[in-house]
Amino acid sequence: MHFELTEEQTLLENMVTAFVRDDYNWETREKIVKTEEGWKPENWSKFAELGLLSVPFSEDHGGLGGTAVDSMVVMEQFGKGLVVEPFMPSILLSGNLISKLANESQANEIIPKIIEGESRYVFAYAEPQSRFDLSDVKTSATKDGDEYTLNGFKSVVFGASMATHIIIAARTSGDQRSEDGITLFLADIKSNGITLQTYPTIDEYRASEVVIENLKISSDMVLGEVDKAYSVVEEVIDLATIAACSEAVGILQVLKDSTIDYCKQRKQFGQPISKNQAIQHKLVDMMIEYEQAKSILYAAVTADLSNADERKKAVSGAKARIGQSIKFVGESAIQLHGGMGMVDEYMISHYFKRATMLGVLFGNVDFHMKRFVGLTQSNIEPIDGSATIRGGY
Amino acid sequence: MDTTFSSEDIAFQNEVRDFIANNYPQSLRDSIAEKKRNNEELSREDLTTWHKILGKNKGWSVPGWPEQYGGAGFTPTQKYIFEQECARAECVIVAPFGPQMCAPVIYTFGNEEQKAKHLPGILSGEVFWCQGYSEPGSGSDLASLKTTAVKEGDHYIINGQKTWTTLAQHADWIFCLVRTNPDAAKPQEGISFILIDMKTPGIEVRPIYLMDGINEVNEVWFDNVKVPAENLIGQENMGWTYAKFLLAHERSGIAQVARSKKAIERIKQIAAAEMSYGEPLIQDPAFQRKIAEAELELTSLEYTELRTLAKDSAGKGPGPESSLLKIKGTDMQQKLTELAMEAVGYYANPHMGTSLSNEYVGPDYSTNLSGSYFNFRKASIYGGSNEIQRNIIAKMVLGL
Ligand SMILES: Cc1cc2nc3c(=O)[nH]c(=O)nc-3n(C[C@H](O)[C@H](O)[C@H](O)COP(=O)(O)OP(=O)(O)OC[C@H]3O[C@@H](n4cnc5c(N)ncnc54)[C@H](O)[C@@H]3O)c2cc1C
Numbered sequence: 001m002h003f004e005l006t007e008e009q010t011l012l013e014n015m016v017t018a019f020v021r022d023d024y025n026w027e028t029r030e031k032i033v034k035t036e037e038g039w040k041p042e043n044w045s046k047f048a049e050l051g052l053l054s055v056p057f058s059e060d061h062g063g064l065g066g067t068a069v070d071s072m073v074v075m076e077q078f079g080k081g082l083v084v085e086p087f088m089p090s091i092l093l094s095g096n097l098i099s100k101l102a103n104e105s106q107a108n109e110i111i112p113k114i115i116e117g118e119s120r121y122v123f124a125y126a127e128p129q130s131r132f133d134l135s136d137v138k139t140s141a142t143k144d145g146d147e148y149t150l151n152g153f154k155s156v157v158f159g160a161s162m163a164t165h166i167i168i169a170a171r172t173s174g175d176q177r178s179e180d181g182i183t184l185f186l187a188d189i190k191s192n193g194i195t196l197q198t199y200p201t202i203d204e205y206r207a208s209e210v211v212i213e214n215l216k217i218s219s220d221m222v223l224g225e226v227d228k229a230y231s232v233v234e235e236v237i238d239l240a241t242i243a244a245c246s247e248a249v250g251i252l253q254v255l256k257d258s259t260i261d262y263c264k265q266r267k268q269f270g271q272p273i274s275k276n277q278a279i280q281h282k283l284v285d286m287m288i289e290y291e292q293a294k295s296i297l298y299a300a301v302t303a304d305l306s307n308a309d310e311r312k313k314a315v316s317g318a319k320a321r322i323g324q325s326i327k328f329v330g331e332s333a334i335q336l337h338g339g340m341g342m343v344d345e346y347m348i349s350h351y352f353k354r355a356t357m358l359g360v361l362f363g364n365v366d367f368h369m370k371r372f373v374g375l376t377q378s379n380i381e382p383i384d385g386s387a388t389i390r391g392g393y
Numbered sequence: 394m395d396t397t398f399s400s401e402d403i404a405f406q407n408e409v410r411d412f413i414a415n416n417y418p419q420s421l422r423d424s425i426a427e428k429k430r431n432n433e434e435l436s437r438e439d440l441t442t443w444h445k446i447l448g449k450n451k452g453w454s455v456p457g458w459p460e461q462y463g464g465a466g467f468t469p470t471q472k473y474i475f476e477q478e479c480a481r482a483e484c485v486i487v488a489p490f491g492p493q494m495c496a497p498v499i500y501t502f503g504n505e506e507q508k509a510k511h512l513p514g515i516l517s518g519e520v521f522w523c524q525g526y527s528e529p530g531s532g533s534d535l536a537s538l539k540t541t542a543v544k545e546g547d548h549y550i551i552n553g554q555k556t557w558t559t560l561a562q563h564a565d566w567i568f569c570l571v572r573t574n575p576d577a578a579k580p581q582e583g584i585s586f587i588l589i590d591m592k593t594p595g596i597e598v599r600p601i602y603l604m605d606g607i608n609e610v611n612e613v614w615f616d617n618v619k620v621p622a623e624n625l626i627g628q629e630n631m632g633w634t635y636a637k638f639l640l641a642h643e644r645s646g647i648a649q650v651a652r653s654k655k656a657i658e659r660i661k662q663i664a665a666a667e668m669s670y671g672e673p674l675i676q677d678p679a680f681q682r683k684i685a686e687a688e689l690e691l692t693s694l695e696y697t698e699l700r701t702l703a704k705d706s707a708g709k710g711p712g713p714e715s716s717l718l719k720i721k722g723t724d725m726q727q728k729l730t731e732l733a734m735e736a737v738g739y740y741a742n743p744h745m746g747t748s749l750s751n752e753y754v755g756p757d758y759s760t761n762l763s764g765s766y767f768n769f770r771k772a773s774i775y776g777g778s779n780e781i782q783r784n785i786i787a788k789m790v791l792g793l
Contacts, residue, residue, distance in 0.1 A: 003703050260791055287786065295699075299695070320685070383662035
């Protein structure tokens with residue numbers, strides 16, 4: 001039993017750490033998020049050079065064959081730098097879908113281009129009414145000969161404006177909320193029939209509303225089996241949820257450490273504010289919340305993720321618990337910075353905002369608590385002795 | 394990263410499981426169940442029988458000791474497995490005062506005679522110990538303690554009062570912090586660590602009843618108690634250093650994760666039996682949420698403990714992280730005793746086993762659950778209160 005990284009994982013970590021340190025300091029990032037595009041395409045080339053874009057793909061396809069630990073290692077560091085390039089949506093989410101579902105000819109066509117940094121996919125799944133329910137899909141795909149026609153609306157698709165291609169979840173059969181009947185389609189994001197309405201998010205990433213109107217897609221652009229996408233989507237979103245948790249843990253570390261530093265430096269009443277016990281205990285609780293978050297992330301990445309029930313339990317457990325840490329550590333960080341915590345110019349508020357939005361991504365605390373309850377509190381045998389009611393009965 | 398057990402670990406786990414199955418006496422199980430039901434104190438026999446059985450098996454009563462003193466020499470993973478198995482089988486907890494608190498000070502700072510005299514009895518469970526640190530005026534600020542030890546020839550004369558002394562009513566020996574130099578520059582510098590035979594004339598033990606009605610702690614009064622000077626551990630006035638060493642020493646098990654896991658399992662089963670709105674309580678979303686939150690907190694804590702253990706195995710030495718385990722571990726115990734009480738609704742009320750109530754009411758499993766809730770408020774007070782633990786982290790870990 002151990003929590004050490006392998007040699008390869010350590011190399012990966014060092015590489016990403018160096019990138020964040022050397023190419024992504026605060027001023028650089030500030031410039032990037034203020035551009036029209038909201039990212040820096042050269043960074044993507046850099047990721048390609050570093051081999052990061054190959055993480056989710058199998059070794060057969062020139063990938064790294066990465067595990068949950070690998071994506072944790074990358075995302076924790078990206079979190080520390082608030083890296084806005086769409087690594088999670090395009091590589092860990094869409095890349096993983098492609099890796100799991102592409103047929104041989106699709107894989108040969110698509111994967112090398114992703115790894116080289118030429119193509120970027122995003123996955124459009126959420127809809128205005130679906131909230132976090134992956135089976136709630138209204139966007140329709142109707143088949144006519146060799147071609148599907150898609151109509152619908154997708155919400156808050158991160159990185160869509162930076163993407164070359166899109167994967168759309170659409171309903172090919174069944175009711176609006178049935179797990180059966182969901183199919184994935186690959187399309188060029190510039191296709192006729194796709195309109196993006198792109199906007200910055202509160203944490204300075206970019207997302208788009210995607211309007212799909214009479215989008216024609218040939219049936220060989222179906223990704224995976226017709227009607228049967230749900231369970232793979234659920235699995236891939238679960239794995240991406242671990243990535244989101246990892247990013248959050250990286251951010252929490254920055255929030256905690258920066259707040260400790262700030263409290264040691266900031267003087268009021270003639271002494272550092274960290275000399276006040278009310279502040280010390282708050283800082284200790286932030287540290288505990290950070291450690292607990294990190295621990296449950298470790299529990300998730302070392303769980304048996306190949307077993308669907310274990311995976312769901314581990315992922316929802318981690319996301320729910322880390323969601324609580326995000327709120328506590330984030331809000332405390334702002335409080336202990338006083339007015340400075342409120343200021344847009346100072347970095348702490350940016351970490352707080354990103355962490356908070358990660359709390360929403362792929363399901364918030366309530367959503368994952370409920371899912372966790374479903375997996376851990378059904379079919380419990382009543383305790384012995386329940387029949388023995390004494391005293392007068 | 395790898396949290397699976399090696400095949401050796403699994404073999405060890407089976408060995409522990411078999412040992413418990415074959416050696417934990419049913420009579421002990423029954424006796425403890427009966428006491429709990431009747432809200433009675435455990436007897437000395439209840440407290441020591443299992444200790445004695447473990448003591449005859451390769452030092453399993455003292456898993457943390459070095460092998461040269463008869464300890465089991467467990468790896469950190471083995472310690473973890475051992476605790477988990479004992480909790481799973483609901484074995485009575487081996488009282489920590491001798492094995493975990495006093496003995497490490499003896500084998501680290503004591504002389505050969507002291508080791509030879511005391512360690513075997515602690516290992517075997519024949520000699521029962523209690524801890525005499527706290528005093529009426531000295532709780533969190535322990536270094537202010539006033540019980541005096543004045544050297545007279547080859548003896549110390551002890552005067553003063555200890556309090557909150559857990560299970561002193563059963564103890565053969567007490568290890569105490571006493572003031573040997575009232576004029577020291579700092580209060581910490583005038584304190585010594587001394588072992589006292591509870592049968593020495595001048596010692597009086599007076600019971601204190603806690604809010605659940607149980608005599609768990611006591612006052613221990615010392616009136617001109619004559620203690621051989623050879624009972625002083627290490628050097629005079631160095632007692633504070635030894636006591637502090639102890640604080641960071643024995644951390645495994647401090648979080649009581651395995652016991653809390655068992656408790657959650659039980660709460661779920663109780664909630665599956667209790668009815669609310671015509672359905673089992675376990676289907677009530679409000680209660681479900683509380684169970685889930687507790688379970689997740691416990692998983693986090695388990696991995697926090699595993700991470701510390703892994704650090705220990707890698708030889709990276711223990712640190713003040715034990716304070717974190719203490720805070721979260723006791724939070725957990727308190728949360729779970731609360732949930733268990735809450736689960737039984739009105740049947741939290743009856744107080745069974747007093748002289749006024751000898752007929753049992755309510756479902757079997759509900760008996761005295763509220764007693765546990767009230768009793769476990771102690772957990773965030775003793776062993777260095779959770780506020781004091783935060784002070785320690787603030788200073789030692791965060792450098793504030
Ligand atoms: C059930 C039980 C069993 C015990 N068993 C033993 C035993 O076997 N042997 C033994 O020696 N002792 C034992 N104790 C005593 C225990 O260690 C003390 O109760 C504990 O150290 C707290 O001291 P106190 O009770 O005097 O509280 P106080 O020190 O008076 O504290 C009162 C409150 O003030 C807070 N406080 C105090 N100082 C600070 C500070 N600097 N910053 C912030 N908050 C502070 C405390 O956290 C607490 O909430 C036991 C106690 C209990 C309840």
